[in-house]
Structures are given as C-alpha cells and as structure tokens.
Amino acid sequence: MTESTGRTGTEGQGGTAVAEEPAGGPMVRVEDLHRSYGSGAGAVHALRGVSFEVPRGELVALKGRSGSGKTTLLNLLGGLDSPDGGRITVDGTDLAGLGENGLLELRRDRIGFIFQSFGLIPILTAAENVGVPMRLRKADPREREERVALLLSLVGLADHAAQRPGELSGGQQQRVAIARALANRPALLIADEPTGQLDAETGLAVMELLRAVVRSEGVTALVATHDPQLLGLADRVLELSDGHIVEHA
Template sequence: MTDQATPMVTVESVTRTFGHGSGKVIALEDVSFEVPRGRLVALVGRSGSGKTSLLNCIGGLDRPSSGRIVVDDVEVTTLSERRRTALRRDTVAFVFQTFGLVPMLSAAENVGLPMRLQTAKTSVRERRVAELLDLVGLSKHKDQRPAELSGGQQQRVAIARALANEPRLLIADEPTGQLDADTGAAIMALLRDVIAAEGMTALVSTHDQGMMDIADDTVRLADGRLVSADDATFVGTGSRATGSEHQGRVI
C-alpha cells in the first residue's frame, strides 16, 4: 500500500539543458519542490519559464539533465523507456492545450480509448466511460465527434479521457489556454471537482489567475528557476520557495 504521508511528486535539484556550447539553453536550473497527495497545485510562470519542460520531466515524457524526480514512490529519472511508458499509462495522465482528440471517434470512443489499450473488458469500459461523461457533464453528447463539439466540450472530453484508467497524478499543461474566459473558468471549476471526486493529485501549469485562486498550492518559475512568491527573487540551491499567495500556499 502506498504511504499517504509521502509526497505524490518529489523534484530534487532538477536541471534540464538543451544544446551544447554557445547554443546551450538552460530550461530548468536546480529546481526542488514537493507536491503533497490529494492537492491541486498551480505551476505558474511566463512563457519560456520552464513550465512545460518541468511537466514533461515529471510525467516521463523527457529526462532531466541532472537531478531526481519521484512520482508515487517511483523514481522516474531511472526508469527505462518501457517503464516510463507504463507509468504514463497506469499512474500519470495528461491534459494539454490542444485537446488531442481522435477526429473520427465519438466522445465516448475517445474517452474509452485508453481502456482499449489496456484491453479492459467491454462492460467495464462502457461503465467507466458513462461514469466519466456524466462527471464532466457530457452524457448527452456521447455520440458526437470532436468537430461537433465546442472547444470547452472538447476539453471536457479530454479530461474525461485522461481519467479513464484512474491515474493517481493528473498533469495539465495550460488546459484553458485556447478557451475564452467564461469557458476557461468552467473548465477550472470542473478540474477542481473531478480531482476531488477521483481522489487524485493534479499539477496544472497556467497563466490564469482563476486557476491560481482555486489551487491549493502554487509553484512559481522564472527563467527555469523556482522563485519566491513575495518578491520573485531566485531561491538558493536546494531550497524551496516560501510565503503565501492567493488562497493557497506556495511550496
């Protein structure tokens, strides 16, 4: 049984660089923080601050150049490609700005796709799909294809699909980035609700003040480094940001 006292995510001294020599780019530099279980954490920073690079490393889509990442008591940074694929299938789920739905599949078929890849029984899959579409308020749209849905509805389908295999960590990269303000607010409220309903942990990168306001905790990046919330000064090597911001707390 997983120890609920241990963090869902631990990031220790993570650095990610691209290129070499004069062309070297530092995307992340000595970033350290923890995400407690059952929390909604907002990852905040301007474009180019390293948010996507950090999420990709945490979710096993990329490897840091140095440092250590642990997700659900598994050290991601030492896993083989095959085991990282299994992690993304069984433990971590992703929601992106671009909804990534299969155009020729209905909403229900898109939601059930991850379960097909796990060869779940048809009865189990159909029950879970119906449950998730109800959770995101799209039961009446189950037979519609993505082109027949609004942007907000497509993102709801993407969220339901991410939950199909009951992940323990949801990673969302700017999930409201392509939506208008009202629709984005509805998606943020939905994320808050489904995280509570599913008993999961979420790490959401965002520029949206509304998402920061409803998050339990905030992690702020600037130029690839973790910074404090109060004065945006760089945090020293191996340290963590402190202070308070909005309704949550800064890790």
Template structure:
C-alpha cells in the first residue's frame, strides 16, 4: 500500500541545515496499522507529510496505492489527498461554526457527492465513531475525545485507502487517548484501510500491527508492536 525508498529531506542549507530524513525506507501492506515512534525532532511529522503528498522529498521515491508521488503534478497530488488519503491531526482541525455532521460532510461537498448519498455516509460514519446522537452539536459543545472522533469520521468520508494520523491523541488524557486509538484500530479493520500513525505514547504502540522507530531522521528499529498488559 505504501512503499518508501531511500527518502531524504533537508531544511535549510550550510551549517544551519536540518537533516530531517536520511535514507528512510520501509513498506506498509494494505490493511495494516503501523505506528511511528521517536523523540520530538526525529522526523515523524516530516515523514507523514511526505507520504501524504503535503511536501516533496529532496531524494527518494514514495508510492501510495500504486501511484508514484514524484510523477504526479500539483493537480495529481491534490487528487491523491482528496480521494485516497485521510488526515487526522493532533489539533482536530474542525470548523467551529459547523455541526459535527456538517464537518464530516465537508470532503463530500468538495467532491460534489449527491446530497442524499452524502447524508447517508455522514450518518454511517458518525454511528461508526459512536457519535450518532451528537450530529447537530458544534465542536465547542463536544469533549476533546468527541472532537477527535468527528475528525476521524471526516477523514474517512471519501473512503480513503490510507489514513495518516500525526499524534492524534496528543491533546487527550490517557484514557480518552486509548479509546481513540482503539477506535482507529477498529476502523482499520472494518473499513479495510491502511493507517500510518505517529505517537509518543508507549501504551498506544501496543495497538499497532507494527512499530517503526525514528531517530535523527533514520529508522533505527523495525518491530512488532509490544504486547499490551492488563
């Protein structure tokens, strides 16, 4: 589903240059949830931005769902982000004046989905994330965990092949964060999507199929997720 080959990304030049990624390579099979761990500055966000087509590498190749990103023009990358990739951010990124249902429906409106089909998809997704009874509430009326659930539903609106989540539980308490991560894992299973999730929480890593650890822009460890203990 995702193939990354010898990826390099540097910001700045000369003595002040920051080498965010140094020859990163890995692959993610379809339907797998892979967690990225590493200290702040290790390159996690840079890697997610590159795989999601939000930034371009200095060298290397990225293939997502059979598409080689370097061969896509700006319009091709826009279509990739709109149709094949769903993004979930730490800050939720919801539109304050819209209801939960309206926020989830934004991507479908951009694709000019038939209104009846859009309403059915929105209702299905809100039910999937356990918020069927909160459809008319605005973000300010929801808890942090509920807002992140709305953001997950919105990311799934266009049936993406890949979910990219950057510290999706970073603003949540431990219990709520674990519930959101469990929801992400359930969504990967039920919707058949692939997920690449950056997280610093050791407990959450146990819910992933596999863990990649980044250090100073390089992958320092591939491994199975640690087992969860009761």
C-alpha cells in the first residue's frame, strides 16, 4: 500500500500496518534512543537520548570504553532487545512496528551478525557453517552451494571449505563467520568487537576484509571496536560515552 507521504506499508504481527520509508534513505536511523537496566537509584542508564544516521554503503565504526553502551546499541539495532524510548529504523522499517515474527524475519533476511566469539558450530565444516542461514531459509540446494563457494572465495578460504572450526586459526574462523553473516545477502552487517580475540595483525586483516566486503557486496556495516588502528579503516567513527554520542568523525 502506498500512502500519500510516499511511504509504503507492510503488515506487522496481528495485521498492524508497519510504516516503511522510501528506498534511498539512510540504512539506519536512530532517534532519541533510551535504554536503562534496573530501577530506582540502582538503575544503569546505558543509552541516554542517542541519535544518528548511517548512510547506505558505509562502514561506520562505533568506539567507546567498556560500559559505554556499544553492545546495548548494537543489540537494539539488531532487534535483539527493545528500547525504553526513541525510534529505530533499519532499511526503511520501523522496528517498533514489528512483532516477534517480524523481528525474526528481519534478523534472518536483512541483518547479518558477527561476534567476537565467532559462534561457529564445531561439528560442521566451514562450508556447512556458512550455509546454515540459507538452510534455515530453505534456499534451493544448488543456490546454497553456489553462494557458499562464492563467499568462501570472497573471504579467502576456498581451499578450507571441508575443514572444521577446530582445524582453523582464529582469523580463519572469523572469516568463516563473516561469510556466514553474508549468506542471506543482508542489507546491514552488525559486528560487535569482531577482532577482540585476534592478534593485532590478524585483526587488521579481518577489518580490511570487512571494508572490502562492504564495497563488493554493497552492504552497510556498523562495527564496534576500541582499536585505533581499525578505526582508521572506517568511513566514519561514532563515539559513545556514558550513553551519549559525543563525536562524529
């Protein structure tokens, strides 16, 4: 349904119309976001009125010391948590209008997650790990095999497809995790300290790979990191301090 404002509507859980913005707007729009844990004098205010936009096709780094709110913000953007106040729009969709099924579909089809701990399934090969999201989507087996081969080649692991995580280095495991995050052609990549378990040289190589992936796959990436060397590879840097955005570079 097209409204007079130029926005389109989709159906959320329970038949509620979910407003979508026209194509071509920012990939991420955050408006006056608040999130607290606990109550009363002991409440922890993780986010205090955070607002920013992430244009499509950019690699944006999110920096800040431990406890600054980075992980909280990424969890909210990925639909893994809900804010106390404010608005989040991802790829034109207002997350507040989505029910649980809508959020599951968003995470499955439009957002790719990369974590510090890799999160690979030990008994599966590299190729099988990359293919898991497509199996969940019930993709055609031939399409799945072709996509897995392409992605392993993209991350430089075409010769390691049959190896299991325990047979790979930390850097190689993170490359598999990146390939898996790209399996369903997401519009947005969310990476929480993806180089935190890697040495400096390997971490830099992984960050350079993420930058190359943003260009080649046409995705947008928001990467939390505290490494100054890695921050230099981002198109833009946002700094979080005590729940506030304090710097746009």
